[in-house]
Amino acid sequence: MKKGNFKWTLEAREAFVDLKGKVIEKPNLVPPNSGKVFQVDCDVSGTKIGATLSQERRPTTFLNENLNHAKKKYSAYDQKLYVVVQAFK
Numbered sequence: 278m279k280k281g282n283f284k285w286t287l288e289a290r291e292a293f294v295d296l297k298g299k300v301i302e303k304p305n306l307v308p309p310n311s312g313k314v315f316q317v318d319c320d321v322s323g324t325k326i327g328a329t330l331s332q333e334r335r336p337t338t339f340l341n342e343n344l345n346h347a348k349k350k351y352s353a354y355d356q357k358l359y360v361v362v363q364a365f366k
Contacts, residue, residue, distance in 0.1 A: 309337045319360040324349060326356070328364035340364055 309315070310332060319328045328340040340363060344356070351359065 304336055304339075307332065307335045307337055317361070317364050319357070319364055321353070321356045321360050323353075323356070326360040326363065328360055330364065 309330070313332045315337075316331045317328060318331070320326070324344055326340070326342050326344060329336050330338040342363065348356070348359065
């Protein structure tokens, strides 16, 4: 890490506080509307899965799950398929 060129300005502090607030605040979930298109975003890390169900780029539901010992042994393809199935449930 290079030292000496970074300056902690008031502008940098305000940006940091703003970003920190956005990271820790709870997301505003919107109620699902069956008349609108749903989008599912899924992620697999090998030990955990996660999914977000959204409409018009606004989240309606989240899924987080730790994979048990047996599911950690699934192939990458099977883990990805598993998170999609769980997301639709």
